[in-house]
Amino acid sequence: MRLYKSTLFKKIKNTMSILQDDIKETLSDSSILWSELKDSAVLITGATGTIGSALVRTLCAANEKYKLNVKILAQGRDEKKAKPLIEKHGAVFLKNDIRKPVVLSENVDYIFHCAAVTKSACMVSMPVDVMAVSVDGTRNILELAREKKSKSVVYLSSMEVYGQGINGEVRESESGHLDLTNPRSCYPKSKRFCEMLCNAYYAQYGVPVKSARLAQTFGAGSPKNDTRVFTQFAESAADRKDIILHTVGKSIGNYCYTSDAVRALFTLLLKGENGQAYNIANPKTYMTIRQMAELAAVEFGVNVKTQIPENIQQLGYAPVTGYKLNIDKITKLGWKPKYDLIQMYKRMLADWKCNS
Numbered sequence: 001m002r003l004y005k006s007t008l009f010k011k012i013k014n015t016m017s018i019l020q021d022d023i024k025e026t027l028s029d030s031s032i033l034w035s036e037l038k039d040s041a042v043l044i045t046g047a048t049g050t051i052g053s054a055l056v057r058t059l060c061a062a063n064e065k066y067k068l069n070v071k072i073l074a075q076g077r078d079e080k081k082a083k084p085l086i087e088k089h090g091a092v093f094l095k096n097d098i099r100k101p102v103v104l105s106e107n108v109d110y111i112f113h114c115a116a117v118t119k120s121a122c123m124v125s126m127p128v129d130v131m132a133v134s135v136d137g138t139r140n141i142l143e144l145a146r147e148k149k150s151k152s153v154v155y156l157s158s159m160e161v162y163g164q165g166i167n168g169e170v171r172e173s174e175s176g177h178l179d180l181t182n183p184r185s186c187y188p189k190s191k192r193f194c195e196m197l198c199n200a201y202y203a204q205y206g207v208p209v210k211s212a213r214l215a216q217t218f219g220a221g222s223p224k225n226d227t228r229v230f231t232q233f234a235e236s237a238a239d240r241k242d243i244i245l246h247t248v249g250k251s252i253g254n255y256c257y258t259s260d261a262v263r264a265l266f267t268l269l270l271k272g273e274n275g276q277a278y279n280i281a282n283p284k285t286y287m288t289i290r291q292m293a294e295l296a297a298v299e300f301g302v303n304v305k306t307q308i309p310e311n312i313q314q315l316g317y318a319p320v321t322g323y324k325l326n327i328d329k330i331t332k333l334g335w336k337p338k339y340d341l342i343q344m345y346k347r348m349l350a351d352w353k354c355n356s
Contacts, residue, residue, distance in 0.1 A: 018220040018351040022054075022259035023061045031334035032266045038068045040151075043108045045098055045141060046115030047074035047091070048081040051156065051214075054221050054262050055112050056085050063090070073108070075115070098137035102144045110269055111153040113141045119227060120184070127186035134190035135197070142201040142209065152269050153209040155198050157277065159254055159325055160188035161213060167322040172213065172277045172329055184319075195277060202275040210272035212265055215281035215325055219258035219344050220351035230255070230345075233293055237300035238349055245306045249290030251320045254281045257339035257347070267335045279325040282337035285344070286324045292341065299342055 027034070042059060046052040052074070059072050074091040075098065076082050085091045096102060098115040115137050117123070117130045138155065145153045163176035178185045178192075194211075201207040218230050225231075236243045256264075264280045272278060287295070293304045327337075339347065 017354050018347050019057065022220050022262075022347075023058055025338075026058050026259050026263050026266075027062055027065055029263050029266075032263065033270050034062055034066050034068065036270055037062070037070050037110065038066075039070075040068075040109035041071040041073060041107055042110045042112070043073040043075060043094075043104075043144075044112045044114060045075040045137070046113075046156075047085060047093075048076045048078055049114055049118075050222055050226075050258065051217060051261065051265075052076075052112070052114040053085060054258055055114070055265065056091050057221075058262055058266075060088075060090050071106070073104070073106075075102070098140060099132050101140050104144065104148070108144060108148040109151050111141060111145055111150055112156070112265060112269070113138060113153065114156045116156070117187075121227070123184050123187045127183040130186045131190040134187075134194055138194040138197055142197065142207055145207050145209070146201065146205050151208065152272075153198075153207060154265055154269050154272070155194060155209055155211045156265075157195050157211045157213045158188065158191045159213050159215050159279070159281070161192045161195065162321070162323055163188060164319050164321060168324065169326045170279075170323040171326045172279060176323075179319075182319075199275050208274045210268050210274060211277040212268055213277055213279045213325070214261060215254035215256045215279075215285075217256045217258055217261045218348055219339065220347050221258050222348050222351075224352060229253075229289060230292075233296050234345055234348055234352075236302060237296055237345065238352065240300075240302060242303045242305050243293045243297050245290065245293055245304065246308060247289065248306065248308075249288055249293060251289050252286060252322050252324060253289055253292055254323075254325045255285035255341060255344065256281050256337060257344045260337040260339060264330060264335050264337075267330065267333050271333045276329075278330040278333075279327050280330060281325040281327055282340065283324065283327065284337075284340040287341070295341065296345060299345070 044052050044055050063070050072091040074085050075094040082093045086093050117133050163178040165176040178189050198209040233243050297304045
């Protein structure tokens with residue numbers, strides 16, 4: 001397979017992992033004011049997820065490099081899954097269902113609220129649970145931030161808040177419609193509500209919160225068991241099997257590499273304007289699902305086939321979208337993405353190979 005002959009793999013021989021390369025690059029970003037975090041406590045909810053765990057690893061490395069003395073509080077429900085974060089990265093694990101109030105004796109200076117249900121199938125089969133985790137969890141975190149007088153909070157929203165019916169470049173002030181009769185809408189609708197809740201807490205109580213509208217994010221650190229299309233395409237490429245599309249692939253995808261997203265989130269934490277939302281994506285990745293499949297197929301020497309399953313409604317695929325995220329707002333804060341789609345795939349597959 002072409003990937004395993006790339007110069008990227010030659011580089012890996014001289015480094016411990018792609019993840020460490022990513023972290024090193026993040027810490028060298030001069031636009032992030034790392035010194036502002038010195039002697040603080042940072043809470044990360046959903047800390048065992050892809051983004052949450054990346055934030056934990058990055059903070060631990062920042063502690064070591066810049067002697068920040070940051071206390072890292074990693075919230076989650078699965079203690080076994082969190083064990084590597086505790087043992088390898090010096091985080092304090094807080095076992096808690098985000099739907100219940102968060103009780104802490106210590107101060108919390110900064111918060112990344114990442115906890116959410118992101119599996120599409122769950123959005124169809126358990127819409128009440130999806131909304132409860134999103135809405136109840138977000139209110140609990142905002143109440144904690146209010147109580148602790150936190151300096152900054154970043155809420156991880158989603159590009160899905162834009163809904164349907166809009167095309168072309170979309171800015172943070174725009175929105176489309178959502179079908180309230182479709183259980184799948186529980187995810188984007190609850191994300192919209194949570195953004196409004198964040199803005200309400202800022203307006204009424206002065207809670208300093210910003211919303212990050214993330215594109216689909218993947219790269220080094222992404223788990224192999226992720227059910228989203230980019231993981232399925234990557235698995236096919238790694239196994240030299242044909243890429244199978246379960247839809248016609250008309251939706252335009254917006255993507256961002258994991259460490260690019262992490263840099264953006266730290267930028268928002270320290271520079272973002274309170275009560276505002278920011279798109280986070282890489283414009284170089286914008287293409288339809290089919291175009292992405294064909295790009296990966298050519299790069300990795302496989303074919304693309306379409307097999308639409310009979311139970312497609314139960315799989316919870318998002319409705320067809322035709323918009324592209326405009327990122328002017330966050331680039332004005334000094335952030336810009338680095339990795340394009342093929343680089344994202346190569347680094348994710350290289351990371352899998354390093355850890356296999």
